[in-house]
Amino acid sequence: MSRKLFHDSIAALPAQPGPTPNGLKVNAKSPAQDSDEMKVTFALGIDDKLRQELESRVEKGDVVPISELNSKYAVPQSEVDPLVAYLKTQGFKIDEVSNDRTRVVTHATVKQIESSLQVNMVQVTRDGITYTVAKDAPSLPSDVSNGVHAILGLQPCFHAHKHFRRITPTNRFEPSNPASKTGEPTAAPNIANSPPYLVGEILKAYNAAGLNLTGKGQIIAILIDTFPADSDLQKFWQRNGLATTINQVTKINVNGVTLPQIEGEETLDAEWTSGIAPDAQIRIYASGTLQFADLDRALDRILADLAQFPAMRQLSVSLGLGETFMQQGIVRSQHQRFLRLAAAGVNVFVSTGDAGSNPDSTGHASNGPLQVEFSSSDPCVVGVGGTTLVLASNGTVSNETGWADGGGGKSILFQRPSWQQGDGVPAGTNRLVPDVSVTADPNDGALVILHGKPAQIGGTSWSAPIWAGFCALINEARQNAGKPLLPFLNPLIYSLKTNCFRDIVSGSNGVYTAGKGYDMVTGLGVPDVKALVRALS
Structure with a gap:
């Protein structure tokens, strides 16, 4: 046989x-x-013909009902x-x-x-x-x-790896509190607009403060291997003056297995999506491992849950692996899921990695092949790169450059989609990464409460959940305006002719350098959320 x-x-x-x-x-x-x-x-x-038809519908901005995805495109x-x-x-x-x-x-x-x-x-x-x-x-x-x-x-x-980096905070937190019986770090007297940054400071930096938008009515999904601690989330919300409650967080153990220990990625993702959109519901899908088959199963669970949770239209994923280390079978399987999510109107924000233009198999910088990381390179996701953000004492942006370790470059797995064009986009046929960027540098990193203590964490793992939160704000604004929730975002933002992005014109991630217009360090740039809300709602 x-x-x-x-x-x-x-x-x-x-x-x-x-x-x-x-x-x-x-x-x-x-x-x-x-x-x-x-x-x-x-x-x-x-069938290839059906796949191409579905990809064309995504590029045109169609949102396909789940019932149709499970019938016509099954x-x-x-x-x-x-x-x-x-x-x-x-x-x-x-x-x-x-x-x-x-x-x-x-x-x-x-x-x-x-x-x-x-x-x-x-x-x-x-x-x-x-x-x-x-x-x-x-x-x-x-x-x-x-x-x-x-x-x-x-x-x-062979599995994906996480995109976060942790350093010891020095500015905002005292190393210890002599009056504390536990000796745990406590918040120092206010040193405003210094790292580790608070949620309000990041909202102001990207013109997302004062919009009367909180993610109300929206659901943000997070794909990671394990769950954060409830107590860490609650302390984070309290430190940031947020009224978010633990009842807004749902935890789904996709594979019904014993989950790994808390490392920080899961905590960063949950704290910052809920921080940016404090009235949104958060659904954390824990895959148990970072093996691609388990991640596939989690993506399918998210797709299956859309019928019951139609407001789950943003997904944060802070995982990846260099394209040269990927097997084509895995790529095809995952692309099929990202295609279906995009068709259903779920914007998937994937971090581009923390190893610059030459990541190795562990996600660290190397002298190895020039490459981007999958799955940020998939044309059905929004690839999120990183910047170094420095705030002035009054909270305005003092300086912002492309982060030296932010992932970016040319895909060897995917052709360039029709929407990826505009000022600065170089000639060629390869899918380019990233699409957008936001703060990532751990040296000017985020406040995270981890194991009950303040920590300073960065990486593009910080960037992806920030963007997922911004997407929830935009979807809330569209809902308030009587418009349907967003379709796949990339075809919309590449065609915007407004000031919706602040161009980042300096900084290098190794081989590539930021410059005027699109570049393979920061993509279209960093968002002006107020302008994006106005343009898209």
């Missing part, structure tokens, strides 16, 4: 055990691992049924089939996976953690693989 091979669902591993150039150590699998269970996701794609049942039947005969347990039938989530033992997908499994150690992974390409019988375009989860050692 002929079989279909899925070469682009895995990364190549050396034939012999030992260390690899990308920091992995490969060892043979022992028989003891045969009974271990693994999750495997089978990603199916809609995988036919006739393609899913044979696959599911085969997997059951091979001992796979079917955990979930997505509403649009583009994803079948399963689990099976390592031995069953080796036999049914005809792969060889090995042990791989990365950063001190050992994984069981496929060494070679999986396959399926040709008569059950129609529509399947990737098999995901076979190499859990």
